[in-house]
Structures are given as structure tokens and as C-alpha cells.
Amino acid sequence: MLPDGYAEIIFHFGGACCILDNGELQPLPSPFLMGLLDQPVMLSTNRLDIIGVRCFPWTVFDLLGLPSSQDKVRIFEHPIVQLQSALNKQVRDGRIEDALDQLKEYFWNARSRIAIDSMLFDAGIAMREANGAMPIRQVAAAVHATVRTLERKFKQSSGYTVKDVSGLMRFEQVRNQLWLSPNSSIADVAYELGYTDQSHLSREFKRYAGVAPGAFVRKAREAKKL
Template sequence: MQHQEFDAPVALQDTIRCFWYHVDDPETFEVMPDGYAEIVFHFGGSCTISYNGTLQPLPSPFMMGLLNQPVVIHTQNRLEILGIRCFPWTVFDLLGLPSEKAGVHMFEHPIAHLQPILQEFITAGKIADAIAYLTQYFTAARSQVAIDSMLSKAGAAMQHAKGAIPVSQVAVAAHVTVRTLERKFKQSSGYSVKDVAGLMRFEQARNELWLHPDTNLAGLAQELGYTDQAHLSKEFKRYTGMTPGAFARRVKKRKMAVSTDFITFQ
């Protein structure tokens, strides 16, 4: 297994968190909700996804937006992935697509024309060149898009607080009313500010339990700004279908680590 992340250049940092490359050959990947949208190119065997109880074939590329439940990706043979981790309040504008509140997006888009060239780089083992090509493409795309500075300020405030921030404070940071903030945020991402902030905060809890499954849950709830442990458990179960305690036990039982066969798409 190999996983690498590449920082986005300054010109893209208001829209893209990072680029990443992953290669592995497990039969399944579990993808849990988090606060990002992902544009994913894949190379190798066939790729399908379990979502809402059905199997769907995944073209390359595909975009995975904000999730409200885990999904499972099934692969055959060795799979290599190039990903672009985007902020959900900018990704639709960047691609020139309407925002939709759905976990998996299948779309026809000029970005699909990158697949053959990226395939050549991947086949030749030129990962850095593939990332450079993606960076060039998205830098050109970003130069054609006017990103709303209000959304950027709102997103920055949410990131700084790791999701533990009320909507009213996000509005103050963005210098707009709550009503204006909610309207524009919903238009740009398909989700409310509260939805995205909740995912950001859940992501912190998930990551902590992944790294340290023996973490005290009451202390974790306090640290992340949940009302109490019961509040943490309720939100955690909302996104994973299990309590944080059950998740921690699963991590320990499988003797997993971040560097094994788990992709977080974060």
C-alpha cells in the first residue's frame, strides 16, 4: 500500500485542500463521511460502489460529495487512485456543475478527457507528473471562476473551529446575515452550514478514535465542543450507523492503523 498527499499551490488553496495518490489491492474500501468533496480518478480493475443498498459501477473520474453514511467501494485487482480533495462550498463552481445534495455524482464533463493522459503517467509510474498535470488543469479552471469571498471566509472560520462553531458566528466571520449565509452556502454546496460543520466535527472524532481507540469518550466530547458524551454518540451514530465505542472496538479488533487498508477521502 502507498499513499501520498500533495499540497495545492497558493492559487488553488481557496478551492482545493490537496491532491493525493493511493495504490492498494484490497477487495473493498470503506469510505466514511467527512467535510470534503472528492474528485476521483481510478486505474486498474473494475470499481463499483455500495450505496443505499445497491451496487453501482463507478466511471473514472467520479465525484464523491458530502456523505451522510459510509459507502463501500469494491475493486478487482490492483487499484490506483488520483484524488482532488475539494472544499464543498467551491467544488461545484470550480467544475461548472449545479450543486446537488447526493453522495455520489455521475457526470459528463470535460475533466473526463484527462483520463487517458493520466493513465499514461500512472502506467509509467510518473506520479509527480500526473499530479503536476492535474494541478495545471485546475489552476486554469480556477482562473475562470469567481469564488465568492463570503463563502471563503465562512469556510475558513469553520475549518479553524474544526466544525465546532454555531452558524451565527460563521455569519459574523463572513460579514453577512445568517439568512444570506445559509442561502448562498446551500446554493454553492447543496448543504447547510450546520450540515458541513457537523461533518467537520465528526471527522475530528473519527480520526481521533482511529488513531487512539482507547480515547476517553467524555473527554473527547468536551474537547470537540459536543454538549456531552451522549451528544457525541448520537452524532457519531448518525454518520456511521454505530456508536463511537463500537467504532473504537472495531478498530482494535481488526488491529487497524491509518497506514493499512482504509481510505478516508478527507
């Protein structure tokens, strides 16, 4: 799994799910929370079906009633685990849409029961629309808050700073564009997404993806030939 600007609540079916941690496989229950990543994570299994619920990092902990953290993988106790049996049967029977509808209904109801912080919501929307390229002062100005107040509330809710999440959002855009259009000019992508230059993009990309953008592009081209 490559980093992006989301946390994910991951349900898995049909096999054992493990994460490679310090060279050892650690089994994971279903569901578990995959937090924000700053490098790729390898999930190892023979055969696995996954449904991932993508969440904004500034809302996921309130949604689950958990304190925020920077854990890459988090195992938690929550009534949501009661969905596992029904979802497993639906997936096994090939009724994927029914499984998704059940999850959508559950999370829609769960969201309606928690207070939404309008400052964080609006800040997140501004960051998303700018593809992570908006400086924090501009984000704060967009939501009529001071930088200090925004940073404090953002860190409390997500465990991360605005800069941390913005960097992941921008990497996500680069990753998606190079995977979908591997013949794109890396220099043009760097300019489009507000990097200082191609070298800046390459350093950030390798930090998050573990490989240089050129190697990632070659892999994307090979995948499209299959």
C-alpha cells in the same frame, strides 16, 4: 468511504469501480464526483487505484460548472475526463508524483478562471478553524453577513446548510482523532470538539459512521497491531 467535510472528484485506475446501491453494484466512470456523505459508502472492486481531489463543498460545483445538489454520487460530463488517459499511464508506470502534479496544475488553472465568493471562502475558513463547532450566528458574524444571507448563499453553492457541513467537519475531526489515537478518552474528545457530552458525540458518530465510537476504536486498535 466514511463521511467528511469535503466533496471529492475521484479518478480510478486498474479495475472496475462500483458503488453498492440498494444491494446492487452500480458501475462508475472515471472520474466521478463523490458528494458529501451522511453515511458510509461501499466501493466494491478486486483491485483499484484511486486519486481523489478533495474540494470544499461550496466550491466544487462552480469549479465543474454544475448546479449544486445533494447527490452522494454524481456522474458528469466535463473536459476534465480528457486527463484520464494520461493519468492512467502515469499511474500504471508508477509515476504517481507526475500524475498529482498534472492534476494540481489543471485545478490551479481551473480555479483561476472562476470568481471566488469571499463570503463563502471566509465562512468556510472560520468553520474549518473551529472544527465545525462554530454556531451559524458566529459564522455569519465572522464574515459580516446576516444568517439569512449566509444560509441562502451556502445552500445555493453547496446544496447543503451551514449546519449540515459543520456537523460533517466535526465528525471528521472525531474520526481522525480516534483512528490516529484510539486510546483517547471519548469523553475528552467530546469536550474538546464542543459536543454537549459523550452521549451527544456517540449519537452523531453512529449517524455518520454507522457504528458506535467504541466499535470504531476497537477496529483502529486492531489495525495498528497489523
